[in-house]
Amino acid sequence: MKLSLDQIQDQNLSQISEHARNFEFLAESLEKKGIKVEELISKLQELQIAIPSWALGTGGTRFGRFSGGGEPATLIQKIQDVGILHALNQSSNAVSLHIPWDIPSDFQAIKDSAADVGIGFDAVNSNTFQDQAEQANSYKFGSLANSDSSVRELAIAHNQEVIAIGEKLGSKALTVWLADGSSFPGQHSMRKALENTHLALQEIYQAVPEDWKLLIEYKPYEPYFYSTVIQDWGTSFLLANKLGKKAYTLVDLGHHLPNTNIEQIVSTLMTEEKLGGFHFNDSKYGDDDLTVGSIKPYQLFLIFQELVKGFEETKNPPLSWMIDASHNLKDPMEDLLQSVQAIKLAYAQALLVDSQVLQQAQEIHDITAAQEILQDAYRTDLRPLLAEAMRRAGGAINPVKTFRNLKVRETLIQERGLKSIASGL
Numbered sequence: 001m002k003l004s005l006d007q008i009q010d011q012n013l014s015q016i017s018e019h020a021r022n023f024e025f026l027a028e029s030l031e032k033k034g035i036k037v038e039e040l041i042s043k044l045q046e047l048q049i050a051i052p053s054w055a056l057g058t059g060g061t062r063f064g065r066f067s068g069g070g071e072p073a074t075l076i077q078k079i080q081d082v083g084i085l086h087a088l089n090q091s092s093n094a095v096s097l098h099i100p101w102d103i104p105s106d107f108q109a110i111k112d113s114a115a116d117v118g119i120g121f122d123a124v125n126s127n128t129f130q131d132q133a134e135q136a137n138s139y140k141f142g143s144l145a146n147s148d149s150s151v152r153e154l155a156i157a158h159n160q161e162v163i164a165i166g167e168k169l170g171s172k173a174l175t176v177w178l179a180d181g182s183s184f185p186g187q188h189s190m191r192k193a194l195e196n197t198h199l200a201l202q203e204i205y206q207a208v209p210e211d212w213k214l215l216i217e218y219k220p221y222e223p224y225f226y227s228t229v230i231q232d233w234g235t236s237f238l239l240a241n242k243l244g245k246k247a248y249t250l251v252d253l254g255h256h257l258p259n260t261n262i263e264q265i266v267s268t269l270m271t272e273e274k275l276g277g278f279h280f281n282d283s284k285y286g287d288d289d290l291t292v293g294s295i296k297p298y299q300l301f302l303i304f305q306e307l308v309k310g311f312e313e314t315k316n317p318p319l320s321w322m323i324d325a326s327h328n329l330k331d332p333m334e335d336l337l338q339s340v341q342a343i344k345l346a347y348a349q350a351l352l353v354d355s356q357v358l359q360q361a362q363e364i365h366d367i368t369a370a371q372e373i374l375q376d377a378y379r380t381d382l383r384p385l386l387a388e389a390m391r392r393a394g395g396a397i398n399p400v401k402t403f404r405n406l407k408v409r410e411t412l413i414q415e416r417g418l419k420s421i422a423s424g425l
């Protein structure tokens with residue numbers, strides 16, 4: 001299934017008059033505050049959030065998985081789904097592949113199907129947290145950190161293979177997330193595990209092309225529950241620094257202990273020009289992988305405020321932006337549309353903050369004024385502005401509504417069947 005511009009514009013017709021009224025009212029009030037609406041719109045249009053190939057099917061918990069129907073069973077079908085999302089919001093022009101769940105068998109066919117829907121390939125992701133069927137050694141007790149060198153070599157070779165696949169597709173980054181750790185005190189030497197990881201990453205780093213980034217993700221716990229080798233941003237940053245200029249830290253919002261000040265982590269990493277990428281999701285308790293903005297939208301705004309300031313004030317390179325969520329209850333495609341909306345709204349709100357006025361308040365310690373500035377931006381309803389940005393780019397005024405009106409899921413179920421299950425999950 002593929003959505004055409006005509007189909008989307010047809011849907012916009014029924015919403016245009018109400019949208020135009022809302023947008024004009026908002027634009028006028030923003031201009032009165034000295035905000036350049038046209039600049040805001042083009043910045044919003046530029047922000048593109050990659051969709052991971054594993055997020056298009058229904059996720060699950062360790063207690064069960066309930067399929068939603070019409071799921072993409074092949075990589076080409078996953079690319080078609082990203083194409084539908086991108087047609088609707090003009091905001092997700094890339095897919096991020098997970099290897100080995102989505103190894104292309106015919107590279108040209110994969111590239112052609114992506115080009116057909118106007119999307120490219122974002123970071124490739126390696127997987128050393130699961131054993132594959134034909135695998136000689138097991139990752140049960142770790143991969144790059146494993147005390148057994150033959151397991152480490154296997155994991156290094158896998159990452160090298162992922163880079164080779166990414167090169168054929170035009171990816172520019174490898175994301176490494178390691179599950180390695182221990183569940184019981186004394187299970188392994190934490191010092192040796194970190195050393196092994198560093199040495200193994202060094203070998204992988206050598207295979208990273210000059211114009212690529214190696215993105216090192218961190219996570220405090222799970223699947224192991226006592227120690228994780230790369231447990232926090234500090235460990236990731238330490239490894240990225242040791243490896244060199246192609247290596248960066250990747251922040252996944254769900255990979256923090258409750259109440260962690262993620263915006264401060266962003267600020268620190270950008271000061272050091274070592275923030276390489278972002279995985280968006282939301283959480284209440286742990287790595288819940290919920291829809292972006294569904295639980296803590298104010299935190300998301302504060303994070304974007306640091307990102308916007310960081311890009312103005314530091315030389316941190318552009319980031320790889322990706323959603324990393326699991327959709328256990330909602331339609332994955334609707335959930336992804338909602339997540340992208342939440343990300344772009346938080347970005348737009350952060351762009352409203354006048355950094356000079358905020359800085360003046362900070363310098364004279366006027367905390368009340370600083371809070372007024374931030375909350376005034378956060379409480380401005382910018383949804384009509386985002387809708388206008390998407391509409392002008394050829395997308396839908398309301399992507400979720402249009403997805404439903406065009407009966408996308410029903411059509412996918414007709415095409416693929418109710419029992420179709422996404423590969424990999």
Ligand SMILES: [Mn+2]
Pocket residue numbers: 177217252279324
């Ligand atoms: Mn992640």
